[in-house]
Amino acid sequence: MAKNVLVVYGSRYGCTEEVSKEIVKVLEKEGLEVSLVNLESTKDAPDVKNFDAVLVGSGIKIGKWTKGTDNFLKKNKTQLKDKTLGLYTCSGLAMEDAEKAKKMYVEEKMEDLGIDAQLFDVFPGKSILSDFDLSNPNIGFIERKIIEQAAKAQAKDNKPIKIDEKWKNDPKGWEEIKSFASKFAKMVKSK
Numbered sequence: 001m002a003k004n005v006l007v008v009y010g011s012r013y014g015c016t017e018e019v020s021k022e023i024v025k026v027l028e029k030e031g032l033e034v035s036l037v038n039l040e041s042t043k044d045a046p047d048v049k050n051f052d053a054v055l056v057g058s059g060i061k062i063g064k065w066t067k068g069t070d071n072f073l074k075k076n077k078t079q080l081k082d083k084t085l086g087l088y089t090c091s092g093l094a095m096e097d098a099e100k101a102k103k104m105y106v107e108e109k110m111e112d113l114g115i116d117a118q119l120f121d122v123f124p125g126k127s128i129l130s131d132f133d134l135s136n137p138n139i140g141f142i143e144r145k146i147i148e149q150a151a152k153a154q155a156k157d158n159k160p161i162k163i164d165e166k167w168k169n170d171p172k173g174w175e176e177i178k179s180f181a182s183k184f185a186k187m188v189k190s191k
């Protein structure tokens, strides 16, 4: 019987959602059975005990994972110890400095929660400086302020936007995302 993977994610602006869907495609191509769940729109996440492996992905806003993914990790941290576990985040920082984003948004998170993923990675998120349209009425007051402030700071410094070498030929990180998913699939199948 094919091994099964639960992929749960939280995405405020859509990047982690797109990434999660791509990860699912790769896992399915590798012959795994996959359930994809958006934790921000579901009250009852599936029981992790019904899965061989779990992947949890979140977008980062003001340094934080989404509420749904955070609660999921806290609630399931004991059960997750027996599973093949993978974590990923999408953030602005990952675009500039992937190693720093890995440390701040994944390694520190694992330390805080006392969880240990066998595989984790960070992917470039939607840029606060170029990917948000302030004429969109759905952008909230605080978000608007943060985006405006980032644009002001950028204009004042007048420095080119820093992009990590890693993304020079892969600006959205799709190659890295696919390779992360296929590595995870191999780990699940080899157990």
Ligand SMILES: Cc1cc2nc3c(=O)[nH]c(=O)nc-3n(C[C@H](O)[C@H](O)[C@H](O)COP(=O)(O)O)c2cc1C
Pocket: 010, 011, 012, 013, 014, 015, 016, 017, 058, 059, 060, 061, 062, 063, 064, 090, 091, 092, 093, 094, 124, 125, 126, 127, 128, 132, 142, 143, 144, 146, 147
């Ligand atoms: C209001 C706001 C706050 C943000 N805060 C951070 C942050 O603290 N660190 C970071 O690296 N990126 C930050 N970002 C960029 C997001 O991480 C990026 O847009 C990413 O795509 C979010 O994931 P999502 O699209 O799945 O929601 C922020 C973006 C917005 C709009």
